[in-house]
Amino acid sequence: MADDAAPRPVLDLTCALIARKSLTPDDAGCCALIGERLAALGFTLEWIDAGGVTNLWATLGSGAPLTILAGHTDVVPPGPHQEWQSDPFDPQIRDGVLYGRGAADMKSGLAAMVVAAERRLARGPTQGTLAFLITSDEEGTARHGTRHVVEVLKSRGLTPDYAVVGEATAARQLGDRITIGRRGSLGCNLRVLGKQGHVAYPDKADNPIHRLAPALAELTTTVWDRGNAHFPPTSFQVSNLHAGTGASNVIPGAVDVVFNFRFCTESNAEDLKARVSEVLDRHGLRYEADWWLSGEPFLTREGALIEAARAAVGDVTGLDPLLFTGGGTSDARFIAPWGAEVVEIGPINDSIHKIDEHVLVTDLDRLSRIYEGILDRLA
Structure with missing residues (x-):
């Protein structure tokens, strides 16, 4: 399915996630797959499920800074299958483009985050605590997903320092903008x-x-x-x-x-x-x-996270990203009031929620390198 030059680790995990029919709020085993990868790295896995929603909270290390990589496994319905060039849950590569529901929103982002953590930890432990917050209730009512997990963790006295959400944020090319706030x-x-x-x-x-x-x-x-x-x-x-x-x-x-x-x-x-x-x-x-x-609206002010994100994007793409506050809502709206600096960085968003949703294969590994660069600077 993939050509020999393709960056396999991120591509293979993205394809494995797309193949799981995780129509919101059904996780369809995506979190379990990700959890296996994280457990092999030494992460402690906790399932904070509620209302039929799968929520994974995985942590490694202790103390500050607490850096969260966040995302969702659920996808919107694909619409009429016959209008797709190929089965939306059978990932296919054509002319260097990976097609499938969730390819951009946001299974590629999740895969890139996991591989980024694997690469970063292969070079030694991080400072403080590295965490993943993954839910299957972002595209739906969003009542029992990240909102619920945040309330549980707040009740324990946890306060994050930084959070990176893997939503598709790029307009025309990877890294041309990052989201630092939402209406x-x-x-x-x-x-x-x-x-x-x-x-x-x-x-x-x-x-x-x-x-x-x-x-x-x-x-x-x-x-x-x-x-x-x-x-x-x-x-x-x-x-x-x-x-x-x-x-x-x-x-x-x-x-x-x-x-x-x-x-x-x-x-x-x-x-x-x-x-x-x-x-x-x-x-x-x-x-x-x-x-x-x-x-509620939120805005992350200039600080360590935005500085790290801009530098990481620049290293990988050569771009100085636009700091963006447009678009719809995301789970960042639940994380930001918790006290964290939050940014959203992901692939090109032109095809999200559309027929033939897709992502450029060459962007997958580059996105993972951006996440890895952020971790290098923060943790």
């Missing part, structure tokens, strides 16, 4: 209540769509903040809107709206909820709001 995500299922009736007798009904419209217009044009040097302004987006019975002559009794904030460090969830409620109340709406917070 927060706050969502709401909003139901605005009215009174159902006949469209010919509007005086006997109360149209919730008409009531909602002015409030929604205000929400969509509100400037929530102006962002800062690291983040764009907070955005408000409606993703779903539904009302009506299907009949053209019935005023509906309710209208349902789903909206989301992607918010920067200039705002916080409680203030955003309060500001939305103020608008809805001022417009006289009767409503029910079901809010959910996927994560």
